[in-house]
Amino acid sequence: MSKPEKFFDENGLRLDGRRVDEIRPMKIEVGVLSRADGSCYLEWGNNKVLAGVFGPRELHPRRMQRPDTAIVRYRYNMAAFSVEDRIRPGPNRRSTEISKVSREAFEPVVLTHLYPSAVIDVFAEVLQADAGTRTAAINAAAIALADAGIPMKGLVSACAVGKVDGKLVLDLGKDEDNYGDADLPVAMTQDGDVTLIQMDGNFTQDEFKEAMELVKVGCKQILEIQREALKGKFSQSETEEIENEAVIEAPAPEVEKAENEKVVETEDDEMVEVETEDDETVEVETEDDETVEVETEDDETVEVETEDDETVEVETEDDETVEVETYDEEVVETEIIETEEDNENVGNVVMEDDENDKEPDENIDEDIGKGETNE
């Protein structure tokens, strides 16, 4: 392959049709290896990575043991067939370096002190490479560690940002990586603390700042995919037990899937602010059937502008308290409730300008909510 003539088409889309701030599609399978204590197979664009975690287990050679803590061994390896020109198998300068920085990327999150003198082995095998394999390997390893039951303060998500034709792009593809001007792989915790950062090429200071903002968003998206993958694992294994499924009585609401609805009625050109407690997707439905999906971060406020006399429906993914704020600083806090019949929660909050905080029917809902959550 040679350098492409241009990296962007007339619409500003990239070689593979992505926007500049779009990551490649990611597919994750958890627990694919039966011998490993935890494992994960991850596809990210054309990258294919398999991660396996063993341990905590006894560490040999014994001289490497630390009496106060476990050590983490991380092996990043590219299969000989992972690239077009066969690479010589075995560790090399590049893979040794990547193993080292990747291991350190997990240091702040893994609670190694719980397993003195033991070792946690992480193996990340790149089966097919297409730019950004170290970040793909870290994403897979984070899930494999969780799957192995290793205590961690959070997952680690990694993503690269780069520069091609003087333009910043998220999650470089192969040509962008090979013929671009800069590549900046970053791994971070859920709090946005950077645990790995490397750079190839040059950024100006401003570009660097902008790149960090871009990659932060990318890592957040990946974290969400990782979470979904982990939560999805067990809903699958339940379906295997079809015959026994019927035994579970009491049509209990599924916490994960239950969609909680909330209706806010606004009087006139009013702004509705929805505050959520955790990162989650909030679906905001306006009356003319426009659905706006807003993804929130921790404790973030989402602002939705409404038109005259419009009903705003707010759907959250989790049951929790949703704070609805109108622009004139009235705050209504409603506990979301689940109705037993249809797993759907409808709390009606009627808001009017210059009125008091709570409407009577909203209070009723709250009472019902308390009764039912106690079950």
Add this chain to the structure above:
Amino acid sequence: MNKKIVIPGQFISNNVKNAGSGTYIDDGKVYSLLYGILNDKKRINVLPFSGKYIPSRNDLVIGTVIVVTPSNWIFELGSAYDGLLHVSEFPRRVDSAQMRGIMNVGDSVIIRIKDVNTAMKVELTMRERGLRAINYGRIITIMPTKVPRLIGHSGSMITMLQKETNCEIFVGQNGRVWINGKDNDMDRLGKAIDIISRNSNVSGLTEMVFKFFRNENDVDTVVSTSAEDADDTQANDTEEKVPEDTSRKIDMLLDPEDE
């Protein structure tokens, strides 16, 4: 009801006082440390889906001899740490020449953890009634984190399993389960244990397993009346009641679980 699955770093609660095992506190908020099931009935605990056994004092486990030294048996416990059984912790006086004759490499033993020090040196003891080498029956390995579910709330699950299969069961804290009974009973019990370990995130598990036996019994009565296996593994000793007691003791020790 399916229980809530949490993943490492997931926000659980603002109630710092109730934070229990499998959680950590950061900036006045409780987060999960593990990938597992949330249990916030009383204290906030996260029961992981998987994880290695960590030896702790007074646990009853099933170990396998890996080394015999002149004064110690060294046991593999399914953990990162091996256990040491000194000859003096064997119920009677043993000469070092006889040690291999009593328990040799590869033998499995029901054993108690006497002490674990900070360097994770695990000392074992057999000076207690009911602790002995296992030379019949079967050993099934499950995830140690699923032991509480196998025992059930105040032993409900294990009692039901014993009643339904007429097998003796001993559950070691390290996830090794010793069972003994007729061959086809043990097969059924093995299946039941498999169901339990695969569905530990589901409520009403005891009922589910009970139903499993009921459905199977229908088939059983038709098919296996002819299969009257005379079973030679069934060694009939009276002290076999002990495993039940010990499993009860385990039950007292943990079980934050279930309703």
